[in-house]
Amino acid sequence: MRRATLRTTHGSADAAERVAAALRPDNTDEMTTRVDGDAVVTTVERESTGGLQSTVDDYVVNLRVAAQLAERHDESTKP
Incomplete structure (x- = not known):
């Protein structure tokens, strides 16, 4: 089993809660996402290195979008 933690x-x-909530629906059975303070921690496990790389690549794309949306939310709620 191959494993990566991001x-x-x-x-x-x-903001971390919002990002994690946006990411969780896309998680596969081999992924877990949790919040630790201001951090989002996701662990991915896959049988092959190629599968792990593909899953992490997809996750990073989703993460980028979720983080941008959380940032926009924060900016729109500033007084």
Whole structure:
């Protein structure tokens, strides 16, 4: 089994929660996502290195979109 853990920070626990919530629906059975303070931590397990790479690549694309949306939300709610 191959495993990768990705940890990204998002400035606040609220932003991390929003990012994690946006990512979870796309998780496969081999993925877990959790929030640790202002960080989103996702672990991916796959049988092959190629499968792991493909899954991580897809995850990073989804993460980028989720983080951009969370950032826009934060900007739109500033006083």
